[in-house]
Amino acid sequence: MTRVQLTELREGGSQDIASVNAIMQDAFDPQFGEAWTGPQCLGMMSLPGVWLVIASAEGEDAGFALAREIAGDAELLLLATRRSAQRRGIGSALVRAILAEAQERGAQQLHLEVRAGNDAVRLYRSEGFDKVGERKDYYRGKTGQLFDAQTYARRLR
Numbered sequence: 803m804t805r806v807q808l809t810e811l812r813e814g815g816s817q818d819i820a821s822v823n824a825i826m827q828d829a830f831d832p833q834f835g836e837a838w839t840g841p842q843c844l845g846m847m848s849l850p851g852v853w854l855v856i857a858s859a860e861g862e863d864a865g866f867a868l869a870r871e872i873a874g875d876a877e878l879l880l881l882a883t884r885r886s887a888q889r890r891g892i893g894s895a896l897v898r899a900i901l902a903e904a905q906e907r908g909a910q911q912l913h914l915e916v917r918a919g920n921d922a923v924r925l926y927r928s929e930g931f932d933k934v935g936e937r938k939d940y941y942r943g944k945t946g947q948l949f950d951a952q953t954y955a956r957r958l959r
């Protein structure tokens with residue numbers, strides 16, 4: 803498969819909230835209740851140790867990853883690629899950028915939570931994450947249905 807030419811991976815900030823929101827609403831299927839609201843994202847971005855990476859492809863913002871590092875422990879909070887730009891390596895590039903930055907910030911490990919059955923699990927496994935736990939009924943979908951979460955982690959040093 804042809805990989806898209808990534809024009810840019812850059813650090814983002816609160817000025818990118820409209821882009822983040824648009825990508826998130828496009829990427830996440832509302833039936834699973836995994837997406838955050840704009841205010842939730844903005845609130846998280848204002849906390850210490852949180853950083854945002856934006857990927858653009860062909861001149862447009864196409865994906866983002868939000869992460870946090872506190873006391874040697876890093877977490878990938880959100881990862882999304884616009885539907886029209888998926889399966890071209892953007893999600894993997896974002897995860898690698900987060901892994902590198904987490905290591906740079908002194909984290910010992912990067913962990914994350916993902917809905918059981920989310921296709922993103924394949925991406926995480928291929929980037930070296932191992933399953934470390936489960937959280938029953940963690941996500942609430944738009945009709946009230948509950949979905950389990952799985953936790954994954956990758957050691958950084």
Ligand SMILES: CC(C)(COP(=O)(O)OP(=O)(O)OC[C@H]1O[C@@H](n2cnc3c(N)ncnc32)[C@H](O)[C@@H]1OP(=O)(O)O)[C@@H](O)C(=O)NCCC(=O)NCCS
Nearest residue numbers: 829880881882883888889890891892893894921922924925
């Ligand atoms: C998960 C997500 C970010 C992946 O983004 P992406 O840019 O398509 O990822 P990549 O192109 O780097 O995919 C890398 C690998 O992950 C796996 N993968 C990604 N999406 C997949 C899918 N829908 N089905 C099966 N495997 C998938 C594949 O192994 C893929 O490699 P391949 O294309 O060579 O087969 C994107 O599907 C998305 O935004 N999903 C909705 C939001 C979400 O669920 N985020 C994760 C939880 S926070």
